[in-house]
Amino acid sequence: MIAGVDARIVQTLNGWFAGSSLRADLARTLAIAPLLAIVCLLAFAWGSRRSASPDRRSYLVVGVLGALAALLLNVGLGHFYFRPRPFLELNVRALLPKPADSSLFSDHAAIAASLTAGLVLAHRRFGVAAVGSLVLVGVGRVGVAVQYPTDVLVGAAAGVLGFVAFLPARGVIARLIEAGLTGKVSQAPANPPGLVERHRRVFGALALITVAAAGYGARALEDHGRVAEANRLESFYRRPSPAQPPLEYALTPVATIAGGHFRSTHATVVGDVTQVTRELDGDIHLRVEGPGAFIVAEIMPELPLSPPHIGQRITAWGIVRHDGLHNWWELHPLVGWRPGTVVSFQPPL
Incomplete structure (x- = not known):
């Protein structure tokens, strides 16, 4: 409502x-x-x-x-x-x-x-x-x-x-x-010591543990990012995506997937790349827009691809999933993409 x-x-x-x-x-x-x-x-x-x-x-x-x-x-x-x-x-x-x-x-x-x-x-x-x-x-x-x-x-x-x-x-x-x-500071009225002051040693130890944990987490993310980048560099020595998506990846409008109306698992879309975001876990998120809707195509380190440029129209194919955390539909992973429109919608026989 x-x-x-x-x-x-x-x-x-x-x-x-x-x-x-x-x-x-x-x-x-x-x-x-x-x-x-x-x-x-x-x-x-x-x-x-x-x-x-x-x-x-x-x-x-x-x-x-x-x-x-x-x-x-x-x-x-x-x-x-x-x-x-x-x-x-x-x-x-x-x-x-x-x-x-x-x-x-x-x-x-x-x-x-x-x-x-x-x-x-x-x-x-x-x-x-x-x-x-x-x-x-x-x-x-x-x-x-x-x-x-x-x-x-x-x-x-x-x-x-x-x-x-x-x-x-x-x-x-x-x-x-x-x-x-x-240039003068008025004195605040005296108050009894608070909880933090009474247990300052405990809170100090907790603060040190928090800082150490945050540092370790940042280092772990950094190391993971380096591994992901190494995997991505390796992709440049692999063969590029095929000229056209395989037949099992059905060509589908972006709006159909974004609206949750696509019932298969393999799809091909044609759309404009409006955002390219490199995540801390090594993934690359591509925002692919069609008329009135968008999906996110996700390049994973395990299936490395060179990302397209913002503003580029691409044909992309991959596995259709719903990301409940972000509440969007996506091609995850993105299996391949080619610049331009390399396939077209065919009328039903």
Whole structure:
């Protein structure tokens, strides 16, 4: 039900904005400019008399820190879950350059929400203007068909949560601001030692173990990457892919596989390469787009191939799988590819 409402809102807004060049330009402006306006309001609030005290300015700093935290959360989420952008799933017109990352969640809304929370508490008048700008950002991101309404709402919630997460540090931030302005640091009231201070040796040992484990993991990934690269270099001494895919790899539209409607295991697709990503495990992900849809073709070190270039149209064949982690369909592994369209759809006999 929510997905249906999501889609209808995107189609309605995008249909209206895309109806004329003037409204399309308006949508592009709303997708970016209100966020810049919020940043300007933050700068004005910092210099305003009403919010000139270190206590009020600390809210603005917390807003910036919350925005950074929300951005980091979004980057991490993108490695575990992928939601296709509206322009890949719906009959809409993308009014901005097509992003290749996940639609969930909107980092524009997350930044705007965290900064707006700081402005509301530091300077009420500027905060009200920021709330209006936040709404306009959401309308713009949905109107240009790069995000769903739920992406915007989740992004705004992530920004507010990031702001709330840093609120306990506001006292320290206020004292640092005061020290920067006056050169004097006010003493915080004495508090009993906390849990970390009482058990600092235990927490210190845990920190050392964590750092050591992270270092070992990074080294293991690096070693694995070197082995994968060696396998890939070896591929240059092997014969290239055949001129055409084998007969068992049926030629299929990208949209059929991306929609989960392809029932066989071997497929050939023709599409444009819009992204080439080298993963830490040595795999190479190719984003292959067809009309209104995309799949991911994955080159594995065990079946090394030289990757194509971004913007190149290719004919690719491989094993069809669904990646539940990223929620996309893929050719995994990619068995072979050739530049251009080397096969064509045949009418049924």
